[in-house]
Amino acid sequence: MAEMHGPPLSPTMIPDDLTIAQFMLDRPHPYRSTSRPVEAPWLVDDATGRKIGFEEIRARVFGLANTLSFDYGIRENDVVCLMSQNHVDYPLVIWALHRLGAIVTLTNPAFTSSELLYQLELTKVKAVVSDISSLSAVEEAATHYGIPQSRIILMDGNSSGRPKYATIDTLVQGGLANTACFEERRLAPGEGKTKIAIFCFSSGTTGKPKAVAIPHYAPIANVVQSALFWKSNGGSDSRFKPGDVSLGVLPFFHVYGLILGLFWFLFCGVTVVVVPKFNFIDMLKSISTYKVTHLMLVPPHAVLLCKSPETRQYDLFSVRLCLFGAAPLSAELTNQFVKLFPGAEVGQGYGMTETATLVLLYPLSQRVGTIGSAGHLLPGVSAKIVKADGSLAKVGEPGEFLIKTPAMALGYYQNEIATSETFINGYVHSGDEVAVDENGDFFVIDRLKELIKVRGFQVAPAELEGHLLDHTAVADACVVGVPDDYSGEVPFAFVSVDPDTAKLLKNDATGRESERLKEDIRKFVADTKVYYKRLEGGIEFIETVPKTPSGKLLRRVLRDQAKAIRARKLAEGGAESSAKAKL
Known part of the structure; x- marks a missing residue:
């Protein structure tokens, strides 16, 4: 299958001589919504109701x-x-x-x-x-x-x-x-494509997070692409109407919340109710209070909305559209969500920090996006699906998703090696295994990279493994992701210990010493890492961490073992899913 292309997009529609501020605040644009009511604010403070x-x-x-x-x-x-x-x-x-x-x-x-x-x-x-x-x-x-x-x-x-x-x-x-x-x-003509506007951090497969250098042109391009795809400037089939209100509950430090939930929605004439920090009950109250029409969410939100009895205690009938991103939404969860909001349009999108942001989105022709699909290519996006042998995949065949878009980041700041490994010949190598059907729907099958997706946030196993090796009792470690109802995935660590500690654990008939050490290791991570990098999946002591002859971790083998261990503990009641803990 040859290179695939989204709908056409004229380059003249994307100004390359404006800063993001000038694009958002100063200049008209053919795709910008002009139907915002005069009295409608751009922003509303959720806590106080202050309108700006x-x-x-x-x-x-x-x-x-x-x-x-x-x-x-x-x-x-x-x-x-x-x-x-x-x-x-x-x-x-x-x-x-x-x-x-x-x-x-x-x-x-x-x-x-x-x-x-x-x-x-x-x-x-x-x-x-x-x-x-x-x-x-x-x-x-x-x-x-x-x-x-x-x-x-x-x-x-x-x-x-x-x-x-x-x-x-x-x-x-x-x-x-x-x-x-x-x-x-x-900016001079063309300078918007090279002048850095934002550093957003994205975890790579090795080492610490990388600073993605996003030029002014990239978010502007993505807003224009997304607005054209959903006809933001009006029409009977547009997904934006006068007086629309969205809930800004996604974090603005993440490109999904910033570029789509804020910049795109404001461009499309939607009032954004700004929520400082996610709280489920407060979110339900805000939807009811402000008559929210548009929700931009991640799968953990869907879990809570579908499973919590509190959901049915609030008036949520104003909701007309729900877009999910940051991680795949399962078919089962999609069906539950559609039943919960029978009158709403529901679908998914797909994007990366490196593509600032969306490259796939469910189309206007679908009231409910194709179950399991991450959407269709946006205008101006080109893509390839490349198999392991380097050949292009056919319809239905899996392979790595390669993306070319006007919204491309410049690369990783001060990291030429990482940039050369991801940004290759004009394409972003996503590290995601996908397949496409004859209708142009893309399906995310697996991640080829080793990243763990926790509540939509990227966690690099290598970062946690390096940190674990600083613990005095740890000789080697391998971190993998295991499924979790609420978070999608959570980190699980396989740890081998030094000889003295190994003898201590071997003679520990009660298991108390083992539990004490596990708790100490958990704390060692929790004390220095953000909450979503903590070892919520569990810790398992093993004699040696399996590796290939070349020294690479056999992560896929350990991932299967971790899933089995996690499932057994949940079945025995020895662990509680984070979804239950959140309800």
């Missing part, structure tokens, strides 16, 4: 950019870290930095100080914007890296007993009180 309209957003972006330039000296290509839960000022921080020609690096607010420090060092951060929940980690990492307290800015409020920090609101007000002291960055 277009003109207020533009003014706040100017005020913040003005102060960041004058008081903080933020200039061309300076990098500022944004480590915050979702907030109505989150996009404003990004757009203000883009007005100055600066770059934003997005960080998970749940990261530990050591995980944050790695990102600060790699991208050479000049200042940090943090929320209260992340402040302790920010202070510790900033101290180690050498960022002074004066260059830490809070999204909102101050903690008692801590130094008084400037807040986004104070910077905005200060900037609005002064005349413009900066000249907005204007």
Whole structure:
């Protein structure tokens, strides 16, 4: 089967001389929705109900950019870290930095100080914007890296007993009180394709997370591609109507939540209700309160909605559309969800940080996307499915998914080797095994790469294995993913211990010493890694970690063993699925 192509897309529809801020706030576009009611806000704060309209957003972006330039000296290509839960000022921080020609690096607010420090060092951060929940980690990492307290800015409020920090609101007000002291960055024709706008971190198969360098052109292109595919500028079959409301519950530090859940929906005239942090019951209340029409979710949300008795206690009849991404949605779960929301359109999409973001999406012709399908190719996307022998797969045959899209990232910042392994001859090698049917539906079969997908987040086994080897009792380790009802997958560790510890465990008739060591290893990971990297799947002690003659871990063999162990423990009641724990 030859190279496949999505619907045509004229390159002239994607401006290559605009920053993301200019595209979102300043310029008209043929695909932009013009049917947003005058009174409809762009953003709503879920907790307070505060509404923020277009003109207020533009003014706040100017005020913040003005102060960041004058008081903080933020200039061309300076990098500022944004480590915050979702907030109505989150996009404003990004757009203000883009007005100055600066770059934003997005960080998970749940990261530990050591995980944050790695990102600060790699991208050479000049200042940090943090929320209260992340402040302790920010202070510790900033101290180690050498960022002074004066260059830490809070999204909102101050903690008692801590130094008084400037807040986004104070910077905005200060900037609005002064005349413009900066000249907005204007891009030359074509420069949008090369000028970095955002660093988003993505786990690779080896080592620590990699900084994906996303130019301004890429998110703009993906918004245009997605808007064209779903006819955002109107029509009887458009999936966007005047007065639509979405729930911004996906984290904005992730490209799925940022580029699709925020930029795309705002471009399409949808009001985004900004939810700081996911809580299931609160999500149900928000859907009912704000009459949410569009939900952009991940499979764990579907598990909760389908299994929890609380779901039926709330008025969710306003929901008209549900899009799932970040991980495959099983056929069984899709059918349950369709029964729960019989009047809603339901389907999946597929994307990567490296393709910023969507490359597949269920089409307008399907009210419910083909069961199990990740969708059809978006406009302007080309793809190949390549078998292990290098030949192109036929219809129905599995192979690796290779993608070419206008929304391509530039590569991995300061990592030429990793870039050369993934970005090859104009294609992103996804590491996902897929097949396509005669109707153009793509089905994700398996991951060829070793990444574990936990609640949509990527976890590199090699990162956890390297960390485990720092434990004094661990001689070798292999981490694999095991199925989980709520999280999709969770990490499971096979561990071989040093000789002295092995003797101790061998003589441990009660098993107490083994359990004590497992708990110590769990804590060793939990103390320094974000929550979704913790060993929730379990730990199994083995004599030796099996490897090939060349030294590669026999990960597939151990993955099968881990699944059997996990299933046995769940059946015996010795472990509880995280889905049950969340209900």
